[in-house]
Amino acid sequence: MELPTNTSVSYLNGTLYTYPELIFFSVGFSILIVLAIGGNSLVLVAVVRTKKLQNVTNVFVVNLSVADTLSSFGFLWSVPGMASTTPGYPLESDGPCVAAGGLLLIAVGCSVSTLGNIALNRCILITRPKETYQWLYTPKKIALMVLVSWLIPFCAIVVPPLCGVGDLGFDPESRTCNDVDPHPRAASYDKVQFACIFPVPLLVVIVSYILIWRHVKRHFRNLRNNTINLQSTTKPSESGSTSKPDLSNNALSISHKNLVESSPRHISGSSDHLSRMRNDQLAITKNLFVVVLAFLVCFSPFALMIITKSSRYYLYGALILFFNGCINPLIYAAKHPHFRPVLRSMVRCRCSA
Structure with a gap:
């Protein structure tokens, strides 16, 4: 790489950025780090202290946090x-930088896998029978899913350097603790990371939410038709001729059979309760879809730089991607029907047990 001769000292040390740029990034990342750790810590404390939040879906939300x-x-x-102008890593030992670089990449890979788990969980809950959901999401299987979400990126990040493919440590081009770009086999290392971490979870996310959208659209169309049919059969049912349509039993369905056979008061109570449950599940699904969408938006510039090999703008894309870790708690606090009241009360220092 040919470097300009009339540039700041940062270029002379082999970086791709001017020193003012590096100061800007160090300040920007510091602010985002504080916000991300603070916001995600609130999410973790909320789940620990609130029994209502301790459910299957929130296992993956906790893992993401x-x-x-x-x-x-x-x-x-x-x-x-x-922030420093030294030729190498400013601390005495490179060991913390190597460990931090590995931890960073593993955690990012786990975040992507967890978003896939969240999308799959919502898809099965909404589109499949209740028995299928209960069979798949047992405590042991959930623990296995969480373990795999960490194990795959761990192998993708740790194993290649042990085999001589790429390296972790202080990258002189970006001056970050990351995979080292000047390594002879850095390109192969990047390909291994990308292939192991991103394609499958992102495909699961896309397919899952397409299936959810199709199912919800079909469900409400059927529900509207069944409501019309139920109204038309109200008089015959009162004279002893009852019609008992049989619908699928899942998070979005209402059992018309029970509505017909119950007393009027019980009909109203059951209908309202099931309607609230349905609306809650839809609200949770929409909220978690926004989480996934936010990640895709923040990840797109970084992915574009990886594909085009635009190393000069790596830190700009990383800053946008890093912003994603800060906004997830805000998304929960804004729209999630269960997290919203808990997080807001915690912020106001009124968190109850």
């Missing part, structure tokens, strides 16, 4: 490198 917190902590060790 843990991954975002660890990635923030991992990138924290890059701030001294960006």
